[in-house]
Amino acid sequence: xxxxxxxxxxxxxxxxxxxxxxxxxxxxxxxxxxxxxxxxxxxxxxxxxxxxxxxxxxxxxxxxxxxxxxxxxxxxxxxxxxxxxxxxxxxxxxxxxxxxxxxxxxxxxxxxxxxxxxxxxxxxxxxxxxxxxxxxxxxxxxxxxxxxxxxxxxxxxxxxxxxxxxxxxxxxxxxxxxxxxxxxxxxxxxxxxxxxxxxxxxxxxxxxxxxxxxxxxxxxxxxxxxxxxxxxxxxxxxxxxxxxxxxxxxxxxxxxxxxxxxxxxxxxxxxxxxxxxxxxxxxxxxxxxxxxxxxxxxxxxxxxxxxxxxxxxxxxxxxxxxxxxxxxxxxxxxxxxxxxxxxxxxxxxxxxxxxxxxx
Numbered sequence: 001x002x003x004x005x006x007x008x009x010x011x012x013x014x015x016x017x018x019x020x021x022x023x024x025x026x027x028x029x030x031x032x033x034x035x036x037x038x039x040x041x042x043x044x045x046x047x048x049x050x051x052x053x054x055x056x057x058x059x060x061x062x063x064x065x066x067x068x069x070x071x072x073x074x075x076x077x078x079x080x081x082x083x084x085x086x087x088x089x090x091x092x093x094x095x096x097x098x099x100x101x102x103x104x105x106x107x108x109x110x111x112x113x114x115x116x117x118x119x120x121x122x123x124x125x126x127x128x129x130x131x132x133x134x135x136x137x138x139x140x141x142x143x144x145x146x147x148x149x150x151x152x153x154x155x156x157x158x159x160x161x162x163x164x165x166x167x168x169x170x171x172x173x174x175x176x177x178x179x180x181x182x183x184x185x186x187x188x189x190x191x192x193x194x195x196x197x198x199x200x201x202x203x204x205x206x207x208x209x210x211x212x213x214x215x216x217x218x219x220x221x222x223x224x225x226x227x228x229x230x231x232x233x234x235x236x237x238x239x240x241x242x243x244x245x246x247x248x249x250x251x252x253x254x255x256x257x258x259x260x261x262x263x264x265x266x267x268x269x270x271x272x273x274x275x276x277x278x279x280x281x282x283x284x285x286x287x288x289x290x291x292x293x294x295x296x297x298x299x300x301x302x303x304x305x306x307x308x309x310x311x312x313x314x315x316x317x318x319x320x321x322x323x324x325x326x327x328x329x330x331x332x333x334x335x336x337x338x339x340x341x342x343x344x345x346x347x348x349x350x351x352x353x354x355x356x357x358x359x
Contacts, residue, residue: 026257027214029198030178036227037178040199040214041252043281045226065311067129069356074338076134081107081340089241089266089343093335094133095309097154097247099269100340104238106143106206109172110245112136112163115156118310120221122158126310129317133338136162142169144205147176148247149219149231150183153310157187164188175203175210179229183221199232208238213258215249217282235262241343244296246270248306250281251288251295259297266300267333267343268293272320273307283313286323290330301333301343308337308354318354325350 031038076092084090085102092100096118097111114132119125136159145163147155163169164187174184174194181194195203197212204210212232220226235258236243244258244265259265270292275285284292286304293302307320324332335341336351 026254027200027261029200030214030230037219037230038227039216039218040254041216043216043218043250045218045279045282064316065314066317071130071353072133072337074130074133074336074353076138076338076340078134078138078140081140085342087342087344088238089243090340091267091303091335091343092134092340093303093305093337095128095130095337096273096307097148097269097271097305099305100139101236101243101245102340103236103243104207104240106208106238107140108205108208108210108236109139109142109145109163109169111146111148111154111247112159113153113156114159114162115152118151118153118156118312120152126153126312129309130337136166137168139166139168142172144173144175144210145169146210146234146245147174147180147184148215148234148245149177149217150180150221150229151219151248152221153306153312154247155180155183155221160184160187160189164190173203173205175205175212175234177212177230177232179219183229197232198230208236211235211237211262213262214252214254215247216252217248217250233258235265237262241266242300244268246292246305248282249284249292251284251292253295255292255295259295263297264299265296266345267303268296268300269303269305271306272304272324273315274310274312275320276313276315286320289324290327293330300345301331301348303333321354 090102098113099110101108114136116122117125117127174189178196178198181196185191199214202209202211215231215233217231219229219231233247234245242265270289272286272289275283304324333349335349336353
C-alpha cells in the first residue's frame with residue numbers, strides 16, 4: 001500500500017504531467033483551413049462592415065490621431081555599437097515595433113520599417129510621425145532579422161530592399177513565418193538566407209534560440225490575400241537573458257503557457273497602440289498589454305511597442321502610453337526613440353518624450 005507521502009509525490013508528478021500536457025496542447029503548430037492559416041483561438045477580424053462603422057470616426061477625428069507639432073529630433077549615435085552592452089542586453093527602439101536587440105553576443109533587428117509610410121504606396125497612407133533616428137546604412141553588423149508578419153507597418157518593401165543589399169546584413173539570417181520567403185525574395189532577400197518557421201519551431205543564432213510562437217492576429221498585404229501567410233510572436237532565449245517579442249496580437253489564454261514554458265522574461269515587448277474595442281480580438285491595447293504581461297508571468301520589465309509612429313486607429317496618438325503610465329506597480333521600460341538603452345533587472349525607463357512639455 002502507498003503511504004501518504006508516496007501518494008503526494010505521485011499526485012504532484014501527475015499534476016506536473018498534466019500541466020506540461022496542457023501547455024503542449026495550447027502551443028501547437030499553426031493549422032490551415034484550405035490556404036488560410038487559423039488563429040490559435042476563434043478570432044473576429046472584421047471586414048467591410050467594420051469599415052462602414054468606423055468611417056465617420058476615422059474622417060472626423062484625424063487631427064487628434066497625429067502630433068500637432070514636429071517630434072524629436074531623435075538621433076542614434078552609431079558609435080555606441082562599437083562596444084557591447086555591459087548588461088548583456090541592450091535595446092534600441094526606433095518607433096512602433098522596429099527595434100535592435102543586442103542580446104548575449106548577437107544582434108537581432110526586429111520588424112524593421114524605415115519606409116515613409118506604412119502602406120502599399122509612398123504617396124498615400126499612414127505617414128511616419130518622425131524620421132528614422134538612425135540611417136539604415138549606419139546599422140552595425142546584424143546576425144538576424146525577424147519579420148513577424150506581412151503587414152506594412154512590420155514589413156516595409158523599401159526597407160527590405162535596402163537591407164538585402166547592405167554589407168552589414170550580408171551574413172544575417174532572416175527569420176520569419178510560413179509563406180513569407182517568397183515575399184522577401186521578391187524584395188531581394190536570398191532565399192537560402194531565409195528561415196520560415198511554423199509556431200513552436202526554432203532556430204539558433206549564436207548562443208540564442210529564437211522560437212516562433214502563436215499570436216492572435218492575421219496577415220495580408222491586400223484585402224484579397226488575408227491569412228495566406230502566417231503571423232507569430234517570438235521568444236528569444238539566451239544563456240543569460242530571455243526576451244519575448246509579442247508583435248501584433250489580441251489577448252488569448254496561451255500567454256500563460258508561453259510564460260510557463262519560455263519565461264521568466266527579462267523584457268516583454270507587447271503592443272499597446274492601434275487598438276479599439278471593435279477589433280480587440282487582434283490588438284490588445286494598453287489595458288490588454290498589462291493583463292497579458294501578467295499572464296506571461298509578470299516578471300522583468302514591460303516594454304510597450306506598436307505606438308508613437310503611425311496613425312493606425314481611432315485613438316489620440318498618446319492615449320496608449322498615457323494609460324500605461326497610470327498603472328500602479330508596473331515595471332515599465334519605455335525609452336526615447338533611437339536611444340540605445342541597457343536592460344537592467346528592476347530598473348525602469350519612463351521617457352516622456354511624447355509629452356508636449358518634453359519637447
